[in-house]
Amino acid sequence: MSVSILYSLVGSVLFSLGFYSLIAYAHLLRKILAINIMGSGVFLILVSLAYRWPETSPDPVPHAMVLTGLVVAVSATALALALACRVQETTSSAQLPEDESD
Amino acid sequence: MRPFPAKLIIILLLMALTGLFAWAILSLPLNGTSLRTQVFANIGHSGVSNPVTAVLLNFRGYDTLLEITVLFLAVLGVWSLGTIHIPDLLQPAGLFLMALLRILLPAMMLTAGYLLWAGAHAPGGAFQAGAVLGGAGILLLLTEVRFASTIDWWPLRTLLSAGILVFSGVGLGSMALGGRLLEYPRDWAGILILIIESAATLSIGVTLMVLFVGGKPSKADGTVSMKSTGQREDKT
Amino acid sequence: MAESMTWSQWLFDLPLALVLLWLAWRLLSSTDLFKAVVLFIAFGLLMALAWVRLHAVDIALAEAAIGAGVTGALFLSALKRMNSEQQKLDDGENDDERRDV
Numbered sequence A: 001m002s003v004s005i006l007y008s009l010v011g012s013v014l015f016s017l018g019f020y021s022l023i024a025y026a027h028l029l030r031k032i033l034a035i036n037i038m039g040s041g042v043f044l045i046l047v048s049l050a051y052r053w054p055e056t057s058p059d060p061v062p063h064a065m066v067l068t069g070l071v072v073a074v075s076a077t078a079l080a081l082a083l084a085c086r087v088q089e090t091t092s093s094a095q096l097p098e099d100e101s102d
Numbered sequence B: 001m002r003p004f005p006a007k008l009i010i011i012l013l014l015m016a017l018t019g020l021f022a023w024a025i026l027s028l029p030l031n032g033t034s035l036r037t038q039v040f041a042n043i044g045h046s047g048v049s050n051p052v053t054a055v056l057l058n059f060r061g062y063d064t065l066l067e068i069t070v071l072f073l074a075v076l077g078v079w080s081l082g083t084i085h086i087p088d089l090l091q092p093a094g095l096f097l098m099a100l101l102r103i104l105l106p107a108m109m110l111t112a113g114y115l116l117w118a119g120a121h122a123p124g125g126a127f128q129a130g131a132v133l134g135g136a137g138i139l140l141l142l143t144e145v146r147f148a149s150t151i152d153w154w155p156l157r158t159l160l161s162a163g164i165l166v167f168s169g170v171g172l173g174s175m176a177l178g179g180r181l182l183e184y185p186r187d188w189a190g191i192l193i194l195i196i197e198s199a200a201t202l203s204i205g206v207t208l209m210v211l212f213v214g215g216k217p218s219k220a221d222g223t224v225s226m227k228s229t230g231q232r233e234d235k236t
Numbered sequence C: 001m002a003e004s005m006t007w008s009q010w011l012f013d014l015p016l017a018l019v020l021l022w023l024a025w026r027l028l029s030s031t032d033l034f035k036a037v038v039l040f041i042a043f044g045l046l047m048a049l050a051w052v053r054l055h056a057v058d059i060a061l062a063e064a065a066i067g068a069g070v071t072g073a074l075f076l077s078a079l080k081r082m083n084s085e086q087q088k089l090d091d092g093e094n095d096d097e098r099r100d101v
Helices: A003-024 A028-049 A060-091 B004-026 B036-045 B051-059 B061-079 B095-118 B126-143 B145-152 B154-176 B186-213 C007-029 C033-053 C057-100
Strands: B224-226 B232-234
Touching: A003 A028, A003 B004, A003 C007, A003 C033, A028 A060, A028 B004, A028 C007, A028 C033, A028 C057, A060 B036, A060 B051, A060 B061, A060 B126, A060 B186, A060 C057, B036 B051, B051 B061, B051 B186, B061 B154, B061 B186, B095 B126, B095 B186, B126 B145, B126 B186, B126 C057, B145 B154, B145 B186, B154 B186, B186 C057, C007 C033, C033 C057
Parallel strands: none
Antiparallel strands: B224 B232
């Protein structure tokens, strides 16, 4: 087990944890938190796969991709939070409605 | 909350998914291909010596241009969703925060400037510097409530788009000089990257500050604002 | 993959990995949203440590500033707006009840 395998496994588990929270909880803010955790998991997998040669410097292309992804994640989170606040203003509830037909 | 059997099925499926990821990762070859060799072969021509900055601003410059555009689009989206009455959101700060701001704000601006400059040869660059500036802007918003009403001021709004304008200007300019889009002339690559990064830093800092406010600030004399019924009504 | 980890690497990386997973589980399953956001900021800072361990220092700087700092501030601001919205609605309902009585 090397460092990169450990962190990529952590990334996969984070992705699954975030995915479960995304579909299990109804409150919008918890869904946005879950999406951020999923994003962090994916970034961990990408960067740990770039670390595969610890003798030399790591591969810089996945680093640049993850940096781009981090900034895009923060702008998507900001937009999602503004949308969630609007949903609460218009429907007076911050949770998605429970599906009665299930 | 879902009924119990559905939750169990979801958990089992997610465990299978995690197992699939683990199997995929563990079955990767020991020495696969990577783009390291190409990057380090061409880094002398890129104008900077930090490989991540070279990839971000030179080899994959188009991705960075689109990323800055995504930030701008987020501001457009947030501003079109509704207005914010600033006194509802921010309150005058206590003495401790004001004293802290006096120490922190110059230090943060200096750190941002250093990160921007050091991005060429050490870890750093436009995004890190812009993020520190954004943090400084958020602190300023939380402390000085009057500052929040200047978000609508036109120089600040110009700074929001400065990053995209400078970046695409440099790209189109290099096309006009006979190359392809974003193909910097070899001797000027370092200087051009610094110019693009400076504009991007200011732009990112102001963008993060504006995203924190979370909406278009309503004017003090009370103009339109969207109420919960979705109809426009004028505040008198 | 590369060679196996030395015991000193195990000593640092394994606790960091376990704390990351535990923190993510605590913040996702917490019903108090303020606590979840504060744990999210802590998670971001620990992720910055993980980036440094993976020799990705640029990403560590960006994660600490953007991922933990700005995203945390955005969440707290949105939480405050939602809570004050809820407060206004609750006050409105209370007024109606008093009038009925």
